[in-house]
Amino acid sequence: MEETKYLKEKLFNDKKNGWFRMTDEMSDKIMQYAEEYMYFINRSKTEKEAFNSVKDILIKNGFVDIAEKEELVPGDKVFFGNRNRSIYMAVIGSEPLLNGVRAIGAHIDSPRIDLKQNPLYEENEFAMLKTQYYGGIKKYQWTNIPLAMHGIFVKPTGEKINVVIGEDEEDPVFTISDLLPHLAQDQLARKLSEGVKGEELNILVGSRPYDDESITEAVKLNVLKLLNDKYGITEIDFTSSEIEFVPALKARSIGLDSSMVGGYGQDDRSCSYAALRGILNLSELKKTAVCILTDKEEIGFMGNTGMESRTFDFFMAELLNKTNSNKPNALEEMYSKSKVISADVDAAYDPTYASVFEKRNSAFMGKGVTIVKFGGVKGKANASEASCEMVAELRDVYDKAGVKYQSSQLHKVDQGGGGTIAMVLANKGMDVIDSGIPILGMHSPYEISSKYDLYQAFIGYEAFYKYE
Ligand code: MN
Ligand code: MN
Secondary structure (H helix, E strand, C coil), X not given: CHHHHHHHHHHCCCCCCCCCCCCHHHHHHHHHHHHHHHHHHHCCCCHHHHHHHHHHHHHHCCCEEHHHCCCCCCCCEEEEEECCCEEEEEECCCCCHHXXXXXXXXXXXXXXXXXXXXXXXXXXXXXXXXXXXECCCCHHHHCCCCEEEEEEEECXXXXXXXXXXXXXXXXXXXXXXXXXXXXXXXXHHCCHHHCCCXXXXXXXXXXXXXXXXXXXXXXXXXXXXXXXXXXXXXXXXXXXXXXXXXXXXXXXXXXXXXXXEEECCHHHHHHHHHHHHHHHCCCCCCCEEEEEEECCHHHCCCCCCCCCCCHHHHHHHHHHHHCCCCCCCHHHHHHHCCEEEECCCEEECCHHHHHHCCHHHXXXXXXXXXXXXXXXXXXXXXXXXXXXXXXXXXXXHHHHHCCCEEECCCCCXXXXXXXXXXXXXXXXXXXXXXXXXXXXXXXXXXXXXXXXXXXXHHHHHHHHHHCC
């Protein structure tokens, strides 16, 4: 009996819940890390805020802007800020860069509701804002919840005006009103995907008129007056603004056991934070460690702050230049010997919607960081598949560091699917593998992660940077 039990344990790949047999010390570390993580995501709700938070943390930890360095030597810690929206950083190793680097790439943009550029209007004495959603959202989830307004207005003079309204307890918030059920007979008969339509995502910003009965659009005028008094902007300034509405909700522990985190933007700031924390304290590396925190992932990687941009190549070329190792094709040579984790969240198995998951290959919360060999749709179409050699190497890294991992696949065969920046990194010639954190309710205003998995990603990524 005992013997067969032992044999089974030896031969099976049983994925046990990570919380079993945990020491109090480890539990404390996990809880502490989750607290720091929640603090980070609460002040990093847009890509620009995440950029600023990351830059602050880097400077506090001895990283310097690469522009300030003429030459780089082993142990140097540098970063490159790309237009305040994406940021790359490196810790220089003792081996030549041409031997390849160890990189981790995550994204700091998240699904949200942007404004159109002529957003403000008055209708029946409500002031409202027209919106354009960003990324893949289930639109009905974003109605009748508190929303905060984050972003910048830029004047033709170049003056930038930062706006954050709705995060302080004292601040007002905003919301998108949905129809009451009593009158929603027709709406409720719509398909869920059209339950709330894109053009129905109109944000309420005011209902009190400017105190002059003789004018029209007095509520709109009052809103503009308030904005003008506080920020000095006029209606045309929306034209050159990036205003993002995000849930005005703080990240909190979830469950009686506080084992989970609920919060906005965990796709992909959970992996971003783990990748950042992992690189902060590295020293005496052989291979150079590189962390990529990119923008525009949720809308297809394009744009000069997205992963498709050559700006990252420029940063890597600067590393070559400043270590005096550049030469024709050096970039390609370096990439061809580099290994990179595409650190992005995966769908966690949800027992309420069991039918869309394939249980034997799903990611489970509390069972560690995922290893995703391939994504894509249908017959692996457009998948950036990691080689089994690369999977084996990552297993080795995680095993040696005592990191709990699980092999997973986002979707059932022929049921949806998707891709990550892995394909872009693979295009550069690097060995890429997806490895991230399972999330429930991905792309919703309040995503859910396991504190256990958050911590596994951190220690796993830190070990990968050090991998020789
Ligand atoms: Mn993502
Ligand atoms: Mn996403």
